[in-house]
Amino acid sequence: MARGHQKAQSQAKNLAKQAAMKSKQGHNANEQKKAALKALTFQCPVCRGMMPDPKTYKQHFENKHPKDPLPEELKDL
Known part of the structure; x- marks a missing residue:
């Protein structure tokens, strides 16, 4: 049963990491679009x-x- 618990923890950690990366990426994309429109x-x-x-x-x-x-x-x- 220990592996099942590790798997759940790993999935939760990965989900949080992916959400953080996605929010960071979206912010940069908006800034790039605004800079391109100014140009x-x-x-x-x-x-x-x-x-x-x-x-x-x-x-x-x-x-x-x-x-x-x-x-x-x-x-x-």
Whole structure:
């Protein structure tokens, strides 16, 4: 019967360890999502796609929307 008791203790310990790891991981994922959203500063007026910098934004616009006129903020680049 000693092994049955050890098994139950081991399972309880493992369950607590996994719960702690899951809560820690979820917290970091939320922080990463918030940081990624802060980095995306330019929004395409046609498709509402988000871009991190003007160079990427201009490349996106030229490749995805070639028939549309270039927005004012990209004309000087």
